[in-house]
Amino acid sequence: MSVYTLSLIYSSIKGSPYVATRKKRVEEILKDANLKKGEIFYELGSGDGRISRLAAKKYGVRSVGIDVNPILVFWSNFLTKMHGLDDCKFIKMNIFDFDFSKADYLYIFLMPVLIDKLIPKLKKELKKGTLIISHGFKVKDKKIKLVKTTEAKMFNTYYYRI
Ligand SMILES: C[S@@+](CC[C@H](N)C(=O)[O-])C[C@H]1O[C@@H](n2cnc3c(N)ncnc32)[C@H](O)[C@@H]1O
Numbered sequence: 001m002s003v004y005t006l007s008l009i010y011s012s013i014k015g016s017p018y019v020a021t022r023k024k025r026v027e028e029i030l031k032d033a034n035l036k037k038g039e040i041f042y043e044l045g046s047g048d049g050r051i052s053r054l055a056a057k058k059y060g061v062r063s064v065g066i067d068v069n070p071i072l073v074f075w076s077n078f079l080t081k082m083h084g085l086d087d088c089k090f091i092k093m094n095i096f097d098f099d100f101s102k103a104d105y106l107y108i109f110l111m112p113v114l115i116d117k118l119i120p121k122l123k124k125e126l127k128k129g130t131l132i133i134s135h136g137f138k139v140k141d142k143k144i145k146l147v148k149t150t151e152a153k154m155f156n157t158y159y160y161r162i
Contacts, residue, residue: 035059039104044095049076056088063088100125109135132160
């Protein structure tokens with residue numbers, strides 16, 4: 001059984017299967033996010049870390065990826081070291097145990113059921129002005145304002161402001 005298959009099974013059990021955002025799409029999403037150097041970028045369910053890494057490398061944000069899957073976290077940290085990136089790290093943790101209050105940007109590509117569970121925590125912890133980028137699925141809450149939608153073949157991307 002490959003590492004990829006094991007990761008897929010483990011992540012699925014934990015609530016959201018491991019499916020990576022396509023590389024070309026990552027470039028477009030980050031460009032549309034207008035990231036500012038030095039600000040804080042959290043990726044909830046960071047997979048192989050491709051988004052957090054590119055955000056730190058290209059836009060100079062301080063990226064932190066959180067994933068419950070130890071294989072993916074190990075791999076993400078390994079790739080980050082290989083790229084010699086300082087302002088990017090990955091933590092093995094359940095996103096529900098992580099404090100979001102310092103975030104300027106939050107990236108999620110999670111199953112709708114997990115997003116629904118996350119909403120109270122987002123509303124409680126995120127500061128005003130934080131940009132939530134949700135790839136694939138909408139965040140369904142009246143108080144979290146949709147500011148932009150970008151369309152793509154497989155999955156749209158939704159941008160929200162707290
Ligand atoms: C659809 S993948 C997205 C990966 C990456 N963000 C991307 O877009 O390429 C969802 C990720 O969320 C992680 N995940 C699922 N439930 C989680 C939880 N409760 N806490 C932390 N990570 C979780 C999975 O391990 C998986 O890597």
